[in-house]
C-alpha cells in the first residue's frame with residue numbers, strides 16, 4: 001500500500017460523524033480502503049484524501065481546475081478574510097453554547113477555503129469539518145487545505161449523513177437544498193449561508209458586459225424554509241493588481257462569458273450577505 005492511501009484511510013478512520021449510503025440510506029462502515037453499506041454499495045477512499053460517494057455524478061463543466069486555482073489565489077490574497085472570520089466566530093459561539101465538540105458540513109465547499117478556515121480556527125478536537133462538493137478539481141485542492149478535513153465527493157441535494165446529525169451547515173456561494181439541510185441538521189442546528197449582494201464583483205460583471213447582479217433569491221427561500229434568520233453584510237472595494245485582476249476574471253462561472261474588451265478595472269467590490277438561520 002502507498003503511504004498516501006494509508007494517510008487518507010487514517011484520516012477517514014478518525015471520522016466521528018456517521019455516514020449513510022447515498023443509494024439506499026443505510027449506514028456506511030469502513031472496510032479496507034472503502035466505505036460499504038449492508039446492501040453492498042461500495043465507495044472508495046482516494047489516495048488524494050477524499051471519499052468518492054458519487055462515482056457516477058459530475059459537477060457542471062464550468063467548475064474546472066482553472067476556476068478553482070483562481071479562487072484559491074483570490075482567497076489566499078485575503079479578499080474574503082472578513083467573511084471567513086465571521087464564520088469562524090459564529091461556529092465558535094455555537095460550540096461554546098453546546099459545551100461539546102461539534103460537527104460542520106460545508107455543502108459546496110469548492111477548493112475548501114471556508115471549511116479550512118473554520119477547522120483551523122476551532123481545532124480538530126472541538127470541531128469536525130466535512131467538506132462536500134461534486135467537482136473533483138475543487139475537492140482535490142480542498143483535501144490538502146487543512147489537516148484533518150474530511151472531503152466528500154457527493155451531491156449536496158442528497159447529503160450522505162443521517163437525519164439530525166449535523167450541528168452546522170455552511171453553504172457558501174453555492175446552490176442550496178433547504179429541505180435536505182433541514183433533514184440533516186439537528187434540532188436547533190445552524191445554517192450559515194453566504195450569497196452575493198447586488199454589487200458583488202461589480203467590476204467583473206462590467207468587464208463581461210453583464211447586467212448588474214440581481215437580488216439573491218436566498219432571502220425569500222430562507223424565509224419560507226425557516227422563518228427567522230439574521231443577516232450580516234460584507235461590502236468593500238479593494239484595489240487589484242494585474243495578477244489579481246486575472247484571478248477575479250477566472251474565479252467564477254461568469255468567466256464562461258467572453259470579456260467585451262480588455263478588462264481594465266483597478267479595484268474589485270465584494271458585496272456578500274451572511275445569513276444565519278436556526279432550524
Ligand SMILES: C[S@@+](CC[C@H](N)C(=O)[O-])C[C@H]1O[C@@H](n2cnc3c(N)ncnc32)[C@H](O)[C@@H]1O
Nearest residue numbers: 059063108109110133134135155156172173174
Ligand atoms: C461558486 S462555487 C463556490 C465554491 C466554494 N464554496 C467557494 O466559495 O469557493 C459553487 C460550488 O458548488 C458546487 N456544486 C454545485 N452543485 C452541487 C451539487 N449538487 N452538489 C455538490 N456541489 C455542488 C460546485 O461544484 C462548486 O464547487
Ligand SMILES: [Zn+2]
Nearest residue numbers: 021024037041
Ligand atoms: Zn447502499
